[in-house]
Amino acid sequence: GAGVSQSPRYKVAKRGQDVALRCDPISGHVSLFWYQQALGQGPEFLTYFQNEAQLDKSGLPSDRFFAERPEGSVSTLKIQRTQQEDSAVYLCASSSRGSVGVSGNTIYFGEGSWLTVV
């Protein structure tokens, strides 16, 4: 597709339920990012992939959060035993190269997966 695609767009989960959020980056993009955005706040970094390698997962809030990108394209963010504080928008982004500041290396965001834990 032309942009970063995320699914589901909206997910309501019962507390304790596991959820999986999918991201289809722009075709050919090497870098893939996951960000978490709480209501009224800016996005916060969760994790970064370069191709299939997860180079940084320092932003994942707990060991209940797990991300993978096994073939270097589609990525899945999994949250186990969801809790109310997990309610947020989960944004996926991709770029053609790794370093943000490289000329022309724009980071493109998807529209997000809105997770509500009840």
Add this chain to the structure above:
Amino acid sequence: GESVGLHLPTLSVQEGDNSIINCAYSNSASDYFIWYKQESGKGPQFIIDIRSNMDKRQGQRVTVLLNKTVKHLSLQIAATQPGDSAVYFCAENRMDSSYKLIFGSGTRLLVRP
């Protein structure tokens, strides 16, 4: 986290006026900055960027100003239109983490017709 507060500062402007949105960044080691626009229910959309070796950059109807001395960034939108209504975020990139963006807390821009 880097962002604080549930209440976004709001800037209300008359259609056709110029808008100035401000952002303070935290780390003097940051060397690349981006402004994003986020409309309701959508992801952040790239507007304009600037490197730390510049103090001004212009795009179409937008200008970004960088003051490294006081660690301040601003986005100027000329002839603001209703379609400019959104939340605007600045983001910084630090040299010690070339791929990671640190977002500010955002400003809501409301354009009055």
